[in-house]
Amino acid sequence: MNPTEPGFFPGLVDERQIFPDLAGSTLEEALSEMSNGLARTGVVSDGADLARRLVERERMGSTGLGGGLAIPHCKLRETADVVLAIGVSQRGIDFGAADGLPVRLVFLVLSPAAAPALHLQALARISRVIRLPGVAERLVKAETAGEIAAALKEADGRLAVSA
Numbered sequence: 001m002n003p004t005e006p007g008f009f010p011g012l013v014d015e016r017q018i019f020p021d022l023a024g025s026t027l028e029e030a031l032s033e034m035s036n037g038l039a040r041t042g043v044v045s046d047g048a049d050l051a052r053r054l055v056e057r058e059r060m061g062s063t064g065l066g067g068g069l070a071i072p073h074c075k076l077r078e079t080a081d082v083v084l085a086i087g088v089s090q091r092g093i094d095f096g097a098a099d100g101l102p103v104r105l106v107f108l109v110l111s112p113a114a115a116p117a118l119h120l121q122a123l124a125r126i127s128r129v130i131r132l133p134g135v136a137e138r139l140v141k142a143e144t145a146g147e148i149a150a151a152l153k154e155a156d157g158r159l160a161v162s163a
Contacts, residue, residue: 012084013152016041018145019087022106028055030093031072034085034108043083044076044110054108064097068140069130073109075119082122083110086148088140104140105130129155 019037024030032051039047054072057063064070070093085108092102107126111119130136135155142148 012082013086013149014041015145015149017043017083017085018148019085020142020145020148022087022089022093024089025091025093027058027070027072027093027095027103030087030089030106031055031058031108034087034106038083038085038108038110043079043085045078050074050076050110058095062096062098064095064103065127066097066099066101068092068101068104068136069107070095070097070103070105071107071109071123071126073111073119073123075113075116076110077113079110079112081112082118084108084122084126085110086139086152088142088148090140105136125159129159132158 017038019034022030022033024033031054035051035054036047038044038050044050053074057074058072063072087106087108089104092104095103097103109122109126111122129152132155135151138151139148142151
């Protein structure tokens with residue numbers, strides 16, 4: 001899957017990997033919740049190990065980009081393509097973002113260890129889509145995984161048209 005081409009999100013968004021109401025109140029809890037969810041769907045073999053790796057990555061530098069958005073990410077040998085999980089926190093999570101705002105949208109990106117360019121392209125595409133007017137607000141207001149998936153697919157289409 002090429003993150004620079006139109007249709008990136010429709011092919012990547014799996015409702016089983018969307019967490020519309022994260023219960024965790026800390027970044028460790030939220031990343032653990034999402035990692036264990038990915039393990040339940042078979043995307044990764046060990047949710048606890050993935051959560052540990054993501055928390056270690058956060059300690060190197062926050063993936064909180066500001067504006068209530070975080071894009072935690074890591075590269076894995078066990079994945080052949082980009083994997084995206086989306087979490088929404090109604091109360092907000094402290095990711096240590098430079099603007100000090102709590103994170104409400106978490107885009108967890110896993111990519112193949114052997115494809116660093118694909119990893120960077122996926123991060124850039126997510127950043128562009130989420131910054132489209134109204135997208136973040138629509139995602140936070142969505143109540144179901146289906147509504148979140150639909151909003152991302154629609155936003156991806158808008159990005160493709162404007163490119």
